[in-house]
Amino acid sequence: MAGHAPNGPHRLRNFVAGEFVDGGTTFAKASPVTGEQVFEVDEASRSTVDDAVAAARAALRGPWGRMGERERAEVLRRVADELEHRFDDLVTAEVADTGKSIAQARTLDIPRGAANFRAFAEIVATAPTESFTTVTPTGGRALNYALRKPVGVVAVIVPWNLPLLLLTWKVAPALACGNAVVVKPSEETPASATLLAEVMAAAGVPAGVFNLVHGFGPDSAGEHLTRHPGVDAITFTGESATGGAIMRAAADGVKAVSFELGGKNAGLVFADADLDAAVAGSVRSSFTNGGQVCLCTERIYVQRPVFEEFTARLAKRAGELAYGWPTDEATATMPLISHQHRAKVLGAYQLARSEGAEVLTGGGTPTFGDARDGGSYVQPTVLTGLGPDARTNREEIFGPVVHVAPFDTEDEAYALANGTEYGLAATVWTRDVRVAHRAGARLDAGIVWVNTWFLRDLRTPFGGVKASGIGREGGVHSLNFYSELTNVCVDLS
Ligand SMILES: NC(=O)c1ccc[n+]([C@@H]2O[C@H](COP(=O)([O-])OP(=O)(O)OC[C@H]3O[C@@H](n4cnc5c(N)ncnc54)[C@H](O)[C@@H]3O)[C@@H](O)[C@H]2O)c1
Ligand SMILES: O=C/C=C/C=C(\O)C(=O)O
Numbered sequence: 177m178a179g180h181a182p183n184g185p186h187r188l189r190n191f192v193a194g195e196f197v198d199g200g201t202t203f204a205k206a207s208p209v210t211g212e213q214v215f216e217v218d219e220a221s222r223s224t225v226d227d228a229v230a231a232a233r234a235a236l237r238g239p240w241g242r243m244g245e246r247e248r249a250e251v252l253r254r255v256a257d258e259l260e261h262r263f264d265d266l267v268t269a270e271v272a273d274t275g276k277s278i279a280q281a282r283t284l285d286i287p288r289g290a291a292n293f294r295a296f297a298e299i300v301a302t303a304p305t306e307s308f309t310t311v312t313p314t315g316g317r318a319l320n321y322a323l324r325k326p327v328g329v330v331a332v333i334v335p336w337n338l339p340l341l342l343l344t345w346k347v348a349p350a351l352a353c354g355n356a357v358v359v360k361p362s363e364e365t366p367a368s369a370t371l372l373a374e375v376m377a378a379a380g381v382p383a384g385v386f387n388l389v390h391g392f393g394p395d396s397a398g399e400h401l402t403r404h405p406g407v408d409a410i411t412f413t414g415e416s417a418t419g420g421a422i423m424r425a426a427a428d429g430v431k432a433v434s435f436e437l438g439g440k441n442a443g444l445v446f447a448d449a450d451l452d453a454a455v456a457g458s459v460r461s462s463f464t465n466g467g468q469v470c471l472c473t474e475r476i477y478v479q480r481p482v483f484e485e486f487t488a489r490l491a492k493r494a495g496e497l498a499y500g501w502p503t504d505e506a507t508a509t510m511p512l513i514s515h516q517h518r519a520k521v522l523g524a525y526q527l528a529r530s531e532g533a534e535v536l537t538g539g540g541t542p543t544f545g546d547a548r549d550g551g552s553y554v555q556p557t558v559l560t561g562l563g564p565d566a567r568t569n570r571e572e573i574f575g576p577v578v579h580v581a582p583f584d585t586e587d588e589a590y591a592l593a594n595g596t597e598y599g600l601a602a603t604v605w606t607r608d609v610r611v612a613h614r615a616g617a618r619l620d621a622g623i624v625w626v627n628t629w630f631l632r633d634l635r636t637p638f639g640g641v642k643a644s645g646i647g648r649e650g651g652v653h654s655l656n657f658y659s660e661l662t663n664v665c666v667d668l669s
Pocket of ligand 2: 471
């Protein structure tokens, strides 16, 4: 990001009321690839968070608050244009923060940023509201219709795995509905969010509509923001335990929350499946982004007649995933986000062994003989041999690891898949259309993919059941969270 004034090389500031501002203290952001510092980040103090919330409130009283839906949609399209204009800078920022491959950042993360703004420009401009004609007690008529109004100041708190994608997935509908936002990206991924602030300014988004505060969770910008009395609603993506902490913080102000949380997602491979597609799809669903996608598969259940073949092929493919620098086009792996997260994932590998798992491939760390040995890499890992009650099969690991086990009947497959506290996504591989539809009905998950994974239509409901979330975002569901409906009842008699 060198040379992009006003941030300057390696220094990432907060963005409040249309200006980049210091935080008082700074923290270091390290590269997951080498462990070396890549950015110095200004941590927002409590008073910076106060200023950001006040700026957002003021913006609601300004021109932004008087714009109609179509005008806001036009602003969103300009933001998308500007994101595309800054495409290469955003790719560089995302790769620097996460160590993900440049090929993935170019094809998934950054294009989805612009797509989120274009999608919600369209959705907000076309979504209808309800209207009912009512018979009054005297036999006359009354007309009811609902008006969408902004919720107000929305706090947006997001994690580090798909930084720009997940941030814009919330900012775009929040702005589409006329809110002002204060966003707090993960302390691990401050860079693309800082560029988004520059994009907002360049696209002519009025000052104060988009504010950015950097920092950590507890006793830092995250907690200051979620406890702030000036915040009207909180939208959060991250771990289920953090969701609990934020819910407690939100309780005092009785703030609306929308939560997209953790997962322990199952893949089901039926014996009639196209096995080539099931293997290739399961490699994607287990190892994309280093397994650091909330939707990633960490448990695969395979119908017994194809269990041996599927498992051998999956393990072979996992062992062949190419290491490389993020800039190498062929790179298919990536480091975990930090040494701390790597310690957690290696602890899970160790736990699996102590529970009696057989390690079919991986299970440790690679060595490179170069600067990457200072990074946070682990080997893609395939495990087998554990029962459904093993902690390895119940607790989210959030790394490139999957456990494979056999099943016999369809009923057993659903019981195994549903046997965790989580319920975000499931992936089903079958050629039987009846099984496909039954799986959709029987799986306790917010999203069921059949013969595919992570295929997204931004109009569809997205979220999790059980510990995987509260509420749905996507399409009109996002509009429902980011706006308040006022029902107007006019007696016509
Ligand atoms: N369901 C989904 O759509 C989805 C998407 C992506 C990631 N995730 C989940 O996110 C997790 C990985 O991300 P992570 O490690 O960054 O999650 P995390 O919960 O540790 O952190 C997420 C964000 O919350 C902030 N935070 C932490 N504690 C806070 C507090 N007490 N108050 C306010 N803010 C606080 C962090 O600084 C960060 O910005 C995994 O569990 C993954 O499944 C879920
Ligand atoms: O890591 C979680 C990925 C979430 C993906 C989305 O929120 C999305 O595709 O909109």
